[in-house]
Amino acid sequence: MMIAFAALQLLLLLPMSWVVGRSNSSRTARHRASYTIAIAGIVALAHLAWSAFSLPGLDWTAHWLSMETPYSWAPAFSLITCLMGFTAIALSPISETRPTTFRRILLLISVALVFLAIRHPIGLAVLWSASALITWLELRDLEQPRGIAKLFAIYHLPSAVAFALGAILLTQGHSAAGLVLLLVGIGIREAVLPLHSWFPPFVQHAPMGLVVAFFAPQLGVYAHLELLRGELPHQLAHSVASVGAITAVVAAALGLAQTNGRRALAFLIMSQTGLVAFGLDASSPVAQIGALLTWQVIGVATAGFAMTLASLEARRGNLSLTAPVGSFTRTPRMAVAFLFMGFASVGLPLTLGFVAEDLLVQGSVDEFPVLAFALILATALNGVAVMRAFFMLFSGSAEHIGECDLTRREAGALTLVMAMLLLTGLFPGGTVRRLEHVTGDQGHIATEPDLGAVGDGHRRAAKMETGLEIDRF
Amino acid sequence: MMKPVVDLMVLGILGFPALAVLALGLRAWAYRPWSERATVGIVGFAFTAAVADCALSSVWLLTADVTEVRVPLGSWFSVGHYSFDWNLIADRLSIPFAAFSAVLLGLVASFSRRYLHREPGFARFYLLLAIFGTAVELVVLAGSLDLVFLGWELVGLTSALLIAFFHERRGPVEHGLRAFLTYRLCDVGLLAAGVALHFMVGTSEVGPSTGGPWAGFVVPSTWAGATIVGLLIVWASMGKAAQLPFSGWLPRAMEGPTPSSAVFYGALSIHLGPYLLLRAESILQASGLAAGAVIAVGALTALHATFVGRTQTDIKSALAYASMTQVGLIYVEIGLGFRYLAVAHIVGHAAIRTLQILRSPSLLHDHHHLEQAMGTQLPRTGGHLERLVPNALQPWLYRVALERGGFDALLKDWIVGPALRFIGRVDRWDQAWVDYLTKPSAVRERRSRHDEVRP
Numbered sequence: 001m002m003i004a005f006a007a008l009q010l011l012l013l014l015p016m017s018w019v020v021g022r023s024n025s026s027r028t029a030r031h032r033a034s035y036t037i038a039i040a041g042i043v044a045l046a047h048l049a050w051s052a053f054s055l056p057g058l059d060w061t062a063h064w065l066s067m068e069t070p071y072s073w074a075p076a077f078s079l080i081t082c083l084m085g086f087t088a089i090a091l092s093p094i095s096e097t098r099p100t101t102f103r104r105i106l107l108l109i110s111v112a113l114v115f116l117a118i119r120h121p122i123g124l125a126v127l128w129s130a131s132a133l134i135t136w137l138e139l140r141d142l143e144q145p146r147g148i149a150k151l152f153a154i155y156h157l158p159s160a161v162a163f164a165l166g167a168i169l170l171t172q173g174h175s176a177a178g179l180v181l182l183l184v185g186i187g188i189r190e191a192v193l194p195l196h197s198w199f200p201p202f203v204q205h206a207p208m209g210l211v212v213a214f215f216a217p218q219l220g221v222y223a224h225l226e227l228l229r230g231e232l233p234h235q236l237a238h239s240v241a242s243v244g245a246i247t248a249v250v251a252a253a254l255g256l257a258q259t260n261g262r263r264a265l266a267f268l269i270m271s272q273t274g275l276v277a278f279g280l281d282a283s284s285p286v287a288q289i290g291a292l293l294t295w296q297v298i299g300v301a302t303a304g305f306a307m308t309l310a311s312l313e314a315r316r317g318n319l320s321l322t323a324p325v326g327s328f329t330r331t332p333r334m335a336v337a338f339l340f341m342g343f344a345s346v347g348l349p350l351t352l353g354f355v356a357e358d359l360l361v362q363g364s365v366d367e368f369p370v371l372a373f374a375l376i377l378a379t380a381l382n383g384v385a386v387m388r389a390f391f392m393l394f395s396g397s398a399e400h401i402g403e404c405d406l407t408r409r410e411a412g413a414l415t416l417v418m419a420m421l422l423l424t425g426l427f428p429g430g431t432v433r434r435l436e437h438v439t440g441d442q443g444h445i446a447t448e449p450d451l452g453a454v455g456d457g458h459r460r461a462a463k464m465e466t467g468l469e470i471d472r473f
Numbered sequence: 474m475m476k477p478v479v480d481l482m483v484l485g486i487l488g489f490p491a492l493a494v495l496a497l498g499l500r501a502w503a504y505r506p507w508s509e510r511a512t513v514g515i516v517g518f519a520f521t522a523a524v525a526d527c528a529l530s531s532v533w534l535l536t537a538d539v540t541e542v543r544v545p546l547g548s549w550f551s552v553g554h555y556s557f558d559w560n561l562i563a564d565r566l567s568i569p570f571a572a573f574s575a576v577l578l579g580l581v582a583s584f585s586r587r588y589l590h591r592e593p594g595f596a597r598f599y600l601l602l603a604i605f606g607t608a609v610e611l612v613v614l615a616g617s618l619d620l621v622f623l624g625w626e627l628v629g630l631t632s633a634l635l636i637a638f639f640h641e642r643r644g645p646v647e648h649g650l651r652a653f654l655t656y657r658l659c660d661v662g663l664l665a666a667g668v669a670l671h672f673m674v675g676t677s678e679v680g681p682s683t684g685g686p687w688a689g690f691v692v693p694s695t696w697a698g699a700t701i702v703g704l705l706i707v708w709a710s711m712g713k714a715a716q717l718p719f720s721g722w723l724p725r726a727m728e729g730p731t732p733s734s735a736v737f738y739g740a741l742s743i744h745l746g747p748y749l750l751l752r753a754e755s756i757l758q759a760s761g762l763a764a765g766a767v768i769a770v771g772a773l774t775a776l777h778a779t780f781v782g783r784t785q786t787d788i789k790s791a792l793a794y795a796s797m798t799q800v801g802l803i804y805v806e807i808g809l810g811f812r813y814l815a816v817a818h819i820v821g822h823a824a825i826r827t828l829q830i831l832r833s834p835s836l837l838h839d840h841h842h843l844e845q846a847m848g849t850q851l852p853r854t855g856g857h858l859e860r861l862v863p864n865a866l867q868p869w870l871y872r873v874a875l876e877r878g879g880f881d882a883l884l885k886d887w888i889v890g891p892a893l894r895f896i897g898r899v900d901r902w903d904q905a906w907v908d909y910l911t912k913p914s915a916v917r918e919r920r921s922r923h924d925e926v927r928p
Contacts, residue, residue, distance in 0.1 A: 147911030
């Protein structure tokens with residue numbers, strides 16, 4: 001049923017993105033886009049309910065697209081993608097977001113939803129390039145700074161090319177070269193060290209809604225799961241995990257030295273994605289589930305955090321972190337949302353972020369004792385970065401400069417996000433159980449004798465030919 | 474038959490403050506805060522109910538002649554062999570602490586009603602106090618190190634936010650951030666200790682009682698394992714307890730409202746470090762080295778704080794150093810294995826220090842009152858140390874004490890400063906690379922300018 005619901009969402013999002021782009025004003029565009037993504041979210045919710053109650057699906061299989069047996073968690077991620085899209089749109093300030101930008105945000109969310117429904121490497125490569133192209137078009141339209149589109153292209157053109165070549169090589173059975181190219185492509189998109197330099201300027205200068213729509217769905221993680229899971233040789237997987245951990249620590253440290261709110265956010269996100277990269281390539285299922293949960297947390301909490309920051313920036317202008325110059329006396333809700341969302345993204349107790357990081361650390365200590373300690377240090381530094389940003393932006397001044405608190409629309413969206421983070425944090429059992437299927441599948445793949453040794457791309461090619469899905473076990 | 478009732482009572486110690494958090498938090502988010510009277514009523518009721526639950530639980534423990542009661546609340550989440558379970562433990566260590574905490578929190582809630590009357594942050598203060606109360610009860614009743622960490626983090630967060638309570642001034646904000654940085658660095662030790670325990674013994678839960686007055690965490694089978702876990706726990710406890718070299722935040726923490734200073738840094742938060750050590754005492758003693766570290770840290774801190782405290786010119790800083798001194802002595806007692814003495818010391822110190830801090834705004838008034846009552850000037854106290862220290866050493870010692878032992882300068886100039894400068898340099902390299910990619914001409918110009926000024 002994944003394809004049916006994804007098609008339904010596309011049928012809604014694609015025409016509406018055109019309508020949104022043709023709107024007379026940004027306010028109207030935001031209004032239309034909000035309703036559109038809300039309806040797409042309802043479709044995703046229906047899909048989740050359908051899957052939860054195991055209702056009958058269409059008796060139709062598509063070998064090429066291999067959509068009919070999605071991961072058990074895919075409906076949930078579809079809903080999360082809609083939620084992050086809703087957050088990105090509802091909280092996008094009209095001062096920096098034009099109707100065209102809203103259209104591109106809807107398109108990026110559409111791409112992300114289809115990405116979750118498709119499992120063929122070539123299809124994924126096409127969507128991968130499409131999302132980069134949409135984002136580049138938006139950056140090209142920006143008046144300032146002029147070099148940002150160029151910088152984005154310098155990094156994402158090789159990323160798209162590497163991903164496409166890797167996907168082709170993988171389908172042809174040339175697994176070693178294919179895997180390396182895919183890793184390069186994904187590494188650039190996920191901004192792991194040392195391929196990260198495009199990311200801080202991107203977050204600093206691009207419209208925040210676009211940043212969230214492009215980055216928060218974490219297509220790289222899905223591509224990693226779909227194309228690389230269980231394929232990497234042990235040494236390579238170990239190296240990738242190490243690079244992820246180093247990214248997490250270095251980015252967390254760099255975040256502390258930032259004097260601009262947006263750049264600090266960029267390094268916080270980088271640190272979080274480093275944690276995901278680390279966990280995905282750890283061999284322990286506990287760490288892998290921790291990584292997948294961190295993926296969700298980035299999607300929800302970090303997106304909410306980023307959009308709260310954008311809302312504040314729209315009211316105040318440049319967000320400097322050099323000295324405490326704000327006051328939350330008149331903006332208490334915004335301050336609370338900022339603090340809650342920030343800490344939820346770095347593991348506030350009783351939220352999903354805490355569960356994610358606990359599993360990540362507990363699961364990795366056996367395999368990477370030193371790196372597990374580094375992860376703990378990274379989360380500690382990220383917490384300090386969030387608190388520093390909160391204090392610098394919301395306290396230190398008695399002057400009121402006319403900032404208003406969250407509007408009803410903004411408060412509604414953030415309440416939804418916060419409620420989700422708290423509820424999934426307080427009752428994480430269902431979420432964790434869904435993710436257990438993923439890691440369970442991997443274990444099955446790794447021990448499957450007739451599909452050859454781990455790292456053998458012929459296995460994937462054989463599956464593509466026979467229409468056998470990875471997680472049909 | 475009574476067990477389910479007792480379980481509920483133990484749960485209530487934690488549950489009532491948590492419900493108060495919910496009641497205050499939801500209304501505040503909806504922009505409809507409770508009136509001052511209702512706010513105090515909710516928080517006061519929560520802590521009164523917690524005290525009643527503590528009393529009933531302890532009565533049951535005594536009458537049933539049981540040393541402990543464990544309340545398993547089920548698994549929060551589990552994957553494979555790893556499970557995060559909610560287990561509370563009520564025993565001779567946790568129940569007195571829980572009761573004492575609830576009593577002090579209730580008293581401070583009552584005291585603050587007039588102290589913070591019509592203060593703009595009134596509702597915020599009570600919400601943070603309720604979160605803090607819940608977190609403290611969670612740390613105290615936690616049946617595993619994982620749960621301790623949960624409450625520990627929340628204590629740190631509320632502490633930093635209350636230090637920065639008067640957020641319109643920069644001083645409190647900067648001090649709150651400093652305290653939070655110290656907490657987070659030390660929290661690394663607690664989480665690492667929990668992870669290490671899971672790795673070594675498969676669980677971080679409080680094990681069965683082994684003949685001591687109360688049960689402790691399961692001891693790793695090897696000396697090296699016990700030493701690693703023990704030292705990590707000591708590291709974790711030093712931040713909250715303001716022990717050297719992490720003591721600099723405590724005098725600065727007094728920027729917060731007096732009631733919160735009293736309950737955090739005179740009574741509860743500062744004693745959570747010793748509480749953790751008492752719960753982990755089996756590991757400390759198994760290691761020996763860790764117990765020695767506790768003694769060394771405590772003794773050094775006590776010496777440092779007693780000297781520095783004597784040179785302070787404001788009452789809150791003097792009280793902060795006095796707290797630090799006493800907690801240092803408590804560390805020594807724990808390291809030497811005097812468990813009951815340490816517990817009595819904690820309770821006595823917390824009670825007297827809370828009273829002193831709460832009365833500190835009225836210090837001059839109290840001083841005059843006493844002098845009037847005695848009909849003469851109050852005698853000078855604390856001269857015994859001056860008699861012990863040689864005259865030649867006194868000026869040097871005075872200067873060192875005024876500089877707070879040089880620890881602040883050491884941290885700033887030798888650790889934090891260089892680290893931040895290095896990070897800043899790495900960040901500039903990154904930005905220079907971006908400039909090179911996007912504006913090569915600008916980079917060339919900058920380089921040529923740089924060459925021009927080079928001799």
